[in-house]
Amino acid sequence: MRGEPQPTPKFRTDEDLARLAPSERIRYRLADANCRYHANDNIAAHIADGELGELQAEVETKMQEVLRSLVIDTESDHNTNDTAKRVAKMFLTEVFRGRYVHMPSVTEFPNIERLNELMIVGLVKVRSACSHHLCPILGKVWVGVLPNVQSNLIGLSKYARIVEWIMSRPQIQEEAVTMLANELERRVKPDGLAIVMEADHFCMHWRGVKDDESMMTNSVMRGEFLSNPSLRSEFMSLLNRKL
Numbered sequence: 001m002r003g004e005p006q007p008t009p010k011f012r013t014d015e016d017l018a019r020l021a022p023s024e025r026i027r028y029r030l031a032d033a034n035c036r037y038h039a040n041d042n043i044a045a046h047i048a049d050g051e052l053g054e055l056q057a058e059v060e061t062k063m064q065e066v067l068r069s070l071v072i073d074t075e076s077d078h079n080t081n082d083t084a085k086r087v088a089k090m091f092l093t094e095v096f097r098g099r100y101v102h103m104p105s106v107t108e109f110p111n112i113e114r115l116n117e118l119m120i121v122g123l124v125k126v127r128s129a130c131s132h133h134l135c136p137i138l139g140k141v142w143v144g145v146l147p148n149v150q151s152n153l154i155g156l157s158k159y160a161r162i163v164e165w166i167m168s169r170p171q172i173q174e175e176a177v178t179m180l181a182n183e184l185e186r187r188v189k190p191d192g193l194a195i196v197m198e199a200d201h202f203c204m205h206w207r208g209v210k211d212d213e214s215m216m217t218n219s220v221m222r223g224e225f226l227s228n229p230s231l232r233s234e235f236m237s238l239l240n241r242k243l
């Protein structure tokens, strides 16, 4: 209708998309699929083959602009010559990698032995970053699983890979443990699942506000761990011995 703002055309041709910056292209697909892309969301399904390299180059260019705005002479300062490049690579391929790559492949085994005893996995080291300041969060996680005969079992080392995949994103600790619990519950289908995470938030040290309150512990209890206090205390006491 005349006079009314027209919505942006939903459909774009491949040529249109190819002309856009990689981040624009990926954002277009996300919007089109109605997908959330918060800092701790995984967006791998919306990134085309080979596009990650392009995205890294774009981040490098923008990071160079940030350094420029910080009035750092990256040309004559040999220490910062390649900083934009290093930071872009670190973000995309290491510390925020869990946003951009698919979930690591994990083989699940049927519970042939019919294990139904409490199993504790941990400690698994956690390396993450806070969504608020992009500062490191370093910590550890313990997982308690109470399988049933229908549960899928996954190898011990695979827990660490799933933890890494979820944590290598800008995170909020409470949301990170919930995400981890959802992922493990979906795969393992146990009768009970417990997760405890203890981590040191470096934005507290670095920014020097409340140095003494930088450690944070939180937990998620599901299924039997919620309804059965003795199972919960068995888990907590075994965990205290490992702390």
Ligand SMILES: [Zn+2]
Pocket: 130, 131, 132, 133, 134, 135, 201, 203, 204
């Ligand atoms: Zn922070």
